[in-house]
Amino acid sequence: MAERYSSFRSGSTAWLLQRITAAFLVVVLAFHFFNLHFVTHAANIEFAGSQARMQNVGYFVTMVLFLVTATFHGVNGIYNALVNQGIEGNAKRAAQVVLGVAGLLLVVQGIRVAIALAGF
Amino acid sequence: MSTQTPDTETESEAEQPSSKPHHERRLAEKRERAETKEAERAAAAQEIKGETVELKVFRFDPEIEGKEEPRFDSFTIPFEKGMTVLDALIYARDQYDSSLTFRHSCRQAVCGSDAFFINGRQQLGCQTQMADLDWPVRVEPLPHQDVVKDLVVEMDHFYDQMEAVDPFFDPDDLPEGELEEQRQSPENRENIKLSTRCIWCGACMSSCNIAAGDNKYLGPAAINKAYRFYMDEREGEQKRQERLEIIEQEHGVWRCQTQFSCTNVCPKDIPLTEHIQELKREAVKQNLKFW
Amino acid sequence: MSQSYDRGLIEDFGRWREFTAGMWAWVFHKFTGWVLIGYLFTHIAVLSTSLQGAETFNSTIQGLESLALVRLLEVGLLAVAVFHILNGVRLLFVDLGVGLESQDKSFYASLVLTGVIVVASVPTFVSGAF
Numbered sequence: 001m002a003e004r005y006s007s008f009r010s011g012s013t014a015w016l017l018q019r020i021t022a023a024f025l026v027v028v029l030a031f032h033f034f035n036l037h038f039v040t041h042a043a044n045i046e047f048a049g050s051q052a053r054m055q056n057v058g059y060f061v062t063m064v065l066f067l068v069t070a071t072f073h074g075v076n077g078i079y080n081a082l083v084n085q086g087i088e089g090n091a092k093r094a095a096q097v098v099l100g101v102a103g104l105l106l107v108v109q110g111i112r113v114a115i116a117l118a119g120f
Numbered sequence: 121m122s123t124q125t126p127d128t129e130t131e132s133e134a135e136q137p138s139s140k141p142h143h144e145r146r147l148a149e150k151r152e153r154a155e156t157k158e159a160e161r162a163a164a165a166q167e168i169k170g171e172t173v174e175l176k177v178f179r180f181d182p183e184i185e186g187k188e189e190p191r192f193d194s195f196t197i198p199f200e201k202g203m204t205v206l207d208a209l210i211y212a213r214d215q216y217d218s219s220l221t222f223r224h225s226c227r228q229a230v231c232g233s234d235a236f237f238i239n240g241r242q243q244l245g246c247q248t249q250m251a252d253l254d255w256p257v258r259v260e261p262l263p264h265q266d267v268v269k270d271l272v273v274e275m276d277h278f279y280d281q282m283e284a285v286d287p288f289f290d291p292d293d294l295p296e297g298e299l300e301e302q303r304q305s306p307e308n309r310e311n312i313k314l315s316t317r318c319i320w321c322g323a324c325m326s327s328c329n330i331a332a333g334d335n336k337y338l339g340p341a342a343i344n345k346a347y348r349f350y351m352d353e354r355e356g357e358q359k360r361q362e363r364l365e366i367i368e369q370e371h372g373v374w375r376c377q378t379q380f381s382c383t384n385v386c387p388k389d390i391p392l393t394e395h396i397q398e399l400k401r402e403a404v405k406q407n408l409k410f411w
Numbered sequence: 412m413s414q415s416y417d418r419g420l421i422e423d424f425g426r427w428r429e430f431t432a433g434m435w436a437w438v439f440h441k442f443t444g445w446v447l448i449g450y451l452f453t454h455i456a457v458l459s460t461s462l463q464g465a466e467t468f469n470s471t472i473q474g475l476e477s478l479a480l481v482r483l484l485e486v487g488l489l490a491v492a493v494f495h496i497l498n499g500v501r502l503l504f505v506d507l508g509v510g511l512e513s514q515d516k517s518f519y520a521s522l523v524l525t526g527v528i529v530v531a532s533v534p535t536f537v538s539g540a541f
Contacts, residue, residue, distance in 0.1 A: 011374040012403045019506060026496050033492065037532070042485065043476040043539055047465035067455075074448035081441055084375060085333040102452075109455055116461045240429035329437065378505050380433030380514055394511050401508070 018076050021069040028066045047117070054118035067110040075103040171199040174256035175208050177220065181269050184219075190267075192258075193217070199250060205259060206234055206245035209271075222271035229387055232319030235326075236271055237263055242323035242385040262326040278322045281339045285346040285366055292356030308353045315348040315395055317388040324382035324392055336371035340382035340392040343367055347395040350402070368403040376400070432515035436498055443495040450488060482537045489536065490529045497521035 036042060040049060054060050082095050175195045181187040195212040197203075206224055213220040224234040227246040234245035237260040239253050250257065265273040295302060318341055325331045325339040338346075346367045349355050355363075367373050373396055382392040430438070457475070461468040475481045501517045504510050510517065 011368055011370050011372070012400070012407045015374050015400065016404050019503060022499050022503060026500060029492060030496060033489065037485070037489075038535060041535070041538070043473065045472050045476075046469045047461065050461070050468075070451055074444070074451055077444050078448060080374075081444070083334065083370065084330045084377065086335055088336075106452060106455055109459060113455060113458045113461055117458070240426060329434065377437050378433070378502060378514075379437045381431055384431055384433070391511070393505075394508070397506060397508055397511075400506070 014076055014080075018073060018080075021073040024065075024069050025073060028062065029070075032066065050117045051119050054114065060114065060118055064111060064114055067114070068107055071103050071106050071110075075099050169198075172196050173199045173208070173250055175212055176256055176258045177209070177212065177271070178260040178267075179220075179270055180267050181219075181221075193220075194256070197250075201251070203250045204246050205236070205238055205243075205248045205250060205253075205257065208250055208257070209245060209259065219270075221269050230319055232321035235262055235321040235323045235387070237261060237326075242327050244321060244323070244387045247387050262322060264326045264332040265322070273322075273326075275322060277335075278320075278325055278339070278341070281325070281337075281342040282320065282345060284338060285342045286359075286363060287342075287345045287349070289349065289352075289354070290356055290359035291354055292358055302354045304352065304354050308351075312348050312351050314388075314390050315344050315351070317390055318344055318348075319388060321387060323385045323387060327381040327385045329379060329381070330375045330377055334371060334375055337375045338367065338372050340376070340396060343373055343376070343396050343399060344390060344392050347399055350399065364399075364403060364406060367399060368407075373400045373403060432518045436501070436518045436521075439494060440498050440502070443491045443498075446488075446491045447495060450491075479537075486529065486533055486536050489532055490525060493528050494521065494525040497524055 036045065054063065079095065079099055083092075087095060173196075175197050176192045177195065178190060179187055179193050180190040195208075195216050197208045197211050200207075204227075206227055209220070209222055210224075213222075222234065222236070222245070224245060225231040226233070229244050229247045232244075235242060236245050238245070238248055239258055242262060245259075259271065261267050261271045261273045265275070265277070267273055291302060320341065322341070324341050328337075328340060331337050331339045346363050350360055350363050376393070376396045378393055378397070380393050383390075383394070386392055457471060458468075460471040498518065498521045501514070501521055504517070505514055
């Protein structure tokens with residue numbers, strides 16, 4: 001069974017995660033847009049208001065999850081688009097590294113912003 | 121090469137002195153008939169009575185001067201009821217330009233030789249009615265494949281991908297008893313029925329944008345072939361696992377973006393996208409088992 | 412096969428009239444995807460002004476929102492996001508094996524619905540900018 005276990009990242013994991021994050025994002029992105037353009041108009045956004053929202057732990061956690069899932073979904077999407085176009089060899093390795101690093105940086109920076117906005 | 125039998129008779133045949141005048145007369149009549157036929161044909165070539173359709177065909181031949189750069193040749197084809205694109209091409213080749221080259225064989229949509237790009241869509245020449253198309257009719261070779269000459273494309277890559285999924289039957293063990301059959305239930309047959317219809321024409325692969333961009337992608341036909349065996353209950357468990365491992369590689373089922381072009385153009389109406397989707401779900405299920 | 416002729420992509424954008432619904436869906440989903448991920452990076456960058464304190468954050472946001480161009484771009488962002496969501500839902504159904512017979516109709520439905528939602532949202536989005 002050892003060899004079977006090591007091959008479980010066959011491509012099905014990324015595929016499944018893309019769909020799961022998609023389902024999550026459909027709801028949360030719609031909610032985010034609604035919240036920040038209709039409930040509160042974009043022009044009325046200011047630090048105090050954001051802080052009030054972010055200090056709610058549930059909201060904070062949702063936003064962080066939102067960030068992580070969106071980053072995964074987007075970066076994985078880009079990677080797949082490149083593979084579909086036929087990227088291979090060194091270019092592929094480079095893309096994997098660049099995308100991985102960019103995604104990681106985005107998540108780290110996003111969490112820093114979240115903490116700053118919440119005032120934790 | 122004209123498909124008509126030569127209209128000559130060997131004159132060395134049966135020459136009896138007693139029938140010489142008759143023989144002479146017959147030969148004279150024969151010559152006259154041949155001449156009138158030739159004249160008629162020449163006239164017909166210039167002025168075809170009845171409805172005609174313009175057929176624009178992609179021409180390319182790296183060995184012939186003037187055809188090194190692709191161009192379109194126009195042929196005027198007399199339209200007959202029930203005429204297919206293949207009929208029109210054969211007419212053009214026989215009457216106008218015998219260098220027009222294209223693959224065809226059965227003319228009844230089972231051999232898969234004559235898949236072309238007709239009016240912007242992959243279709244079998246023998247299966248497409250001229251009357252169903254917008255005129256003038258444009259015939260091009262299948263897209264995303266190298267053109268060898270005129271409408272003939274390189275099919276090697278397609279065949280390679282088909283071979284890559286091991287398109288053969290492999291039960292774990294044979295049934296006991298020499299005359300015992302390998303049974304398949306009617307329900308199981310019904311499930312895979314559509315996937316068995318593939319005629320290897322290559323239309324689906326040439327319609328897929330992913331297959332065009334990613335050379336390593338197996339393609340809808342190959343994955344459908346894998347489906348045909350994977351879902352067959354007579355297949356051995358060992359081979360099933362091997363087959364699954366082949367198609368769940370990076371350039372297997374995961375490349376499919378559900379564009380549905382393959383399903384749209386398949387001349388045998390195989391729901392290719394659906395089969396690929398089923399295999400994706402199957403791969404996910406199999407992998408989840410080990411969590 | 413040095414003799415054979417490589418025509419490149421036949422189904423390039425020059426032949427857009429021959430595209431099927433499924434193909435348009437794929438093209439738009441990719442395009443909107445790129446826009447959205449590009450926006451995500453920009454968005455986090457803009458929000459990063461919060462790390463420099465409330466005043467910087469507020470003035471940045473309000474400064475951007477006062478520009479009519481930004482307001483229009485936001486409408487564009489809405490269109491892109493809504494289409495990606497709706498077509499994404501369509502794709503999720505396809506992946507589950509539901510409704511494959513009407514996959515092209517559901518694409519047109521997502522386009523129409525995107526249009527409706529965007530048009531309905533324009534007043535809210537551009538209020539105060541002009």
